Amino acid sequence: MSETALRTVDVSCVFEVSQGFMKGTKPLRAVNGVSLNIPKGRVVGLVGESGCGKSTMANILLGLQKPTSGDVMSGDSLYYGQQTGYLDRKKIARRIQPIFQDPYSSLNPTKTIHSIVCLPLRIHNIGDPSKWDKKVYDILDLVGLPKRVAQSYPSQMSGGQRQRVAIARALIMKPEVVICDEPTSALDVSVQSQILNLLQDLRQELGLTYLLISHNLAVVEHMADRVAVMYLGRIVEEADANTLFDDPRHPYTKALLGSVLTPDPSLGVPDTHLGTVFPNPIDPPSGCSFHPRCSECMDICSKKAPKPSVEGGRMIECHRYQTNEAEVA
Amino acid sequence: MTDASPSSQPSLRIAEEILEPSPMAKLRRRIFKNYSFLIGAFILVLIVSIALLAPVLEASGWIQDPYAQDLSKRLNNPFWHEKKFDADHILGTDKVGRDYLSRLVYGAQISLLIGFSTMIISGFIGTVLGVSAGYFGGRIDMVVNFIINTRLAMPVFLVAMAAVVAFGASLLVVIMVLGLFLWDRFAVVMRSITMQARDLDYVKAARALGCSTPYIIVREIFPNVLSSLTVVATVEMANAILLEAALSFLGFGVQAPTPSWGLMLNEGREYMFFSAWLLALPGGCLFLLVLAINLFGDGLRDVALERER
Numbered sequence: 001m002s003e004t005a006l007r008t009v010d011v012s013c014v015f016e017v018s019q020g021f022m023k024g025t026k027p028l029r030a031v032n033g034v035s036l037n038i039p040k041g042r043v044v045g046l047v048g049e050s051g052c053g054k055s056t057m058a059n060i061l062l063g064l065q066k067p068t069s070g071d072v073m074s075g076d077s078l079y080y081g082q083q084t085g086y087l088d089r090k091k092i093a094r095r096i097q098p099i100f101q102d103p104y105s106s107l108n109p110t111k112t113i114h115s116i117v118c119l120p121l122r123i124h125n126i127g128d129p130s131k132w133d134k135k136v137y138d139i140l141d142l143v144g145l146p147k148r149v150a151q152s153y154p155s156q157m158s159g160g161q162r163q164r165v166a167i168a169r170a171l172i173m174k175p176e177v178v179i180c181d182e183p184t185s186a187l188d189v190s191v192q193s194q195i196l197n198l199l200q201d202l203r204q205e206l207g208l209t210y211l212l213i214s215h216n217l218a219v220v221e222h223m224a225d226r227v228a229v230m231y232l233g234r235i236v237e238e239a240d241a242n243t244l245f246d247d248p249r250h251p252y253t254k255a256l257l258g259s260v261l262t263p264d265p266s267l268g269v270p271d272t273h274l275g276t277v278f279p280n281p282i283d284p285p286s287g288c289s290f291h292p293r294c295s296e297c298m299d300i301c302s303k304k305a306p307k308p309s310v311e312g313g314r315m316i317e318c319h320r321y322q323t324n325e326a327e328v329a
Numbered sequence: 330m331t332d333a334s335p336s337s338q339p340s341l342r343i344a345e346e347i348l349e350p351s352p353m354a355k356l357r358r359r360i361f362k363n364y365s366f367l368i369g370a371f372i373l374v375l376i377v378s379i380a381l382l383a384p385v386l387e388a389s390g391w392i393q394d395p396y397a398q399d400l401s402k403r404l405n406n407p408f409w410h411e412k413k414f415d416a417d418h419i420l421g422t423d424k425v426g427r428d429y430l431s432r433l434v435y436g437a438q439i440s441l442l443i444g445f446s447t448m449i450i451s452g453f454i455g456t457v458l459g460v461s462a463g464y465f466g467g468r469i470d471m472v473v474n475f476i477i478n479t480r481l482a483m484p485v486f487l488v489a490m491a492a493v494v495a496f497g498a499s500l501l502v503v504i505m506v507l508g509l510f511l512w513d514r515f516a517v518v519m520r521s522i523t524m525q526a527r528d529l530d531y532v533k534a535a536r537a538l539g540c541s542t543p544y545i546i547v548r549e550i551f552p553n554v555l556s557s558l559t560v561v562a563t564v565e566m567a568n569a570i571l572l573e574a575a576l577s578f579l580g581f582g583v584q585a586p587t588p589s590w591g592l593m594l595n596e597g598r599e600y601m602f603f604s605a606w607l608l609a610l611p612g613g614c615l616f617l618l619v620l621a622i623n624l625f626g627d628g629l630r631d632v633a634l635e636r637e638r
């Protein structure tokens with residue numbers, strides 16, 4: 001495996017959720033012991049349904065949210081394996097940049113495109129201020145925007161153009177890692193592919209590392225080298241993209257893959273056996289958190305949480321694929 | 330938007346030559362389409378320039394000394410009356426023979442001074458409280474909410490009267506009392522708007538860029554709440570002017586012989602049925618000024634907000 005860019009070690013993030021007036025709080029485990037390895041120069045996909053903790057993971061990696069426990073370690077190429085928790089926020093920002101889901105809210109409506117894209121250079125005081133203009137125009141050109149948009153406001157642009165501006169802002173400092181939090185889900189289908197191709201091209205050109213967070217499996221299959229499936233704050237299966245899409249093991253992964261809609265309307269909505277109820281994360285099910293919705297549920301599933309088992313390049317957390325010793329113990 | 334591939338470069342280059350009108354040109358176009366803004370701005374500029382130029386006008390003989398009494402010319406009628414009209418006093422004289430026009434002009438100074446300084450003081454207090462409550466939330470929000478509720482529980486008028494009794498009536502006391510009491514709307518509006526803006530992705534993006542909290546508040550959030558701030562500011566300025574007039578009318582505000590529209594209303598009260606213009610003129614001035622400020626504020630919001638839509 002290649003060099004690591006960013007690594008999380010057993011990261012948890014717990015929010016105290018108020019239960020109403022004078023009732024105290026209950027912990028909500030948004031992220032529950034996630035260890036994720038993001039190799040340098042690769043694309044790691046993180047999939048899962050709404051509310052499973054994907055965006056909290058993104059915030060933790062960006063340093064916007066302090067994990068309750070566990071560490072985020074930078075790779076050698078970033079800050080020599082230091083924990084990012086001890087780094088200055090600016091230092092994290094220099095190397096890790098986000099692309100957000102909604103380009104309609106991620107650009108400040110009172111600023112011109114030029115000042116939005118130039119902001120990272122100003123904040124970090126990179127290079128000679130007289131060359132900022134040129135850098136801004138270069139990066140706008142790179143993401144496929146004409147020079148004339150520099151003086152316009154975000155409200156004058158289309159969604160796809162705005163997302164290009166957001167990408168330009170994230171890339172102008174030449175960061176190492178880009179956290180794409182659902183970069184295309186707010187866009188039209190026709191624009192989605194443009195943005196995805198742009199992200200692919202830029203990755204090859206600038207040698208970027210992506211963490212691609214999405215609930216759109218087609219996007220992940222198109223982009224990612226490695227995929228992690230998240231359920232209720234835990235990674236339940238992680239494997240190379242080809243392996244995972246060809247041979248999904250975890251019942252949840254199977255259900256997710258089965259839930260992809262087909263273009264043929266006569267086939268109807270696929271039956272995923274998942275039901276409609278996402279468990280309450282404040283009060284997670286006993287044992288394996290997936291067992292109430294699992295189609296292959298066994299007796300042990302409701303009693304004991306499965307341990308992650310690693311086999312070859314894939315990790316899976318399910319009693320069905322538990323190695324024998326683990327089951328005995 | 331064309332595709333980003335290099336083959337589409339020529340078409341992009343052509344598009345570059347088609348320039349949009351500059352932001353200033355667009356702003357000018359919007360201003361001249363907005364009649365309420367134009368009317369409000371016109372009246373406001375007129376009143377403000379007359380008020381500011383009052384000493385100059387007096388020195389060059391256009392208006393007379395607002396304090397000079399002439400007991401032989403008491404209650405002269407303004408120009409639309411045939412009887413008891415004196416060409417020296419176009420708008421007549423009050424009960425001690427002071428020129429009504431110059432008192433109105435100097436009264437505009439007082440009204441504008443009070444309106445403006447109240448707006449600045451209360452705007453500053455309210456914005457600081459509201460923005461910090463909205464941005465930081467949690468404990469700070471609770472404390473600010475408590476302060477707002479405490480302030481709302483106090484009647485401005487009674488407190489103003491008490492302050493006047495305690496510190497004596499003067500212009501400064503009126504300004505301080507109104508300034509320290511009219512910030513509640515600023516705080517409430519700023520708090521709710523900042524709360525909305527705080528959760529937007531551009532604030533998160535700024536944080537992910539490593540911007541400091543003061544930078545985010547001042548440079549990212551503040552420009553977005555500015556248009557609402559100007560609207561509240563104009564409403565509160567008009568409100569302060571009316572409150573000053575009311576306080577002066579009751580004798581708790583500006584004290585005689587300082588010319589103030591509220592005070593002039595009070596002094597003209599006794600002659601309401603015989604010389605109605607004594608009330609109509611300062612009342613009309615008040616109405617015109619408050620209307621102009623409100624039209625101006627409303628138009629300003631439309632003009633400024635256009636960019637964000």
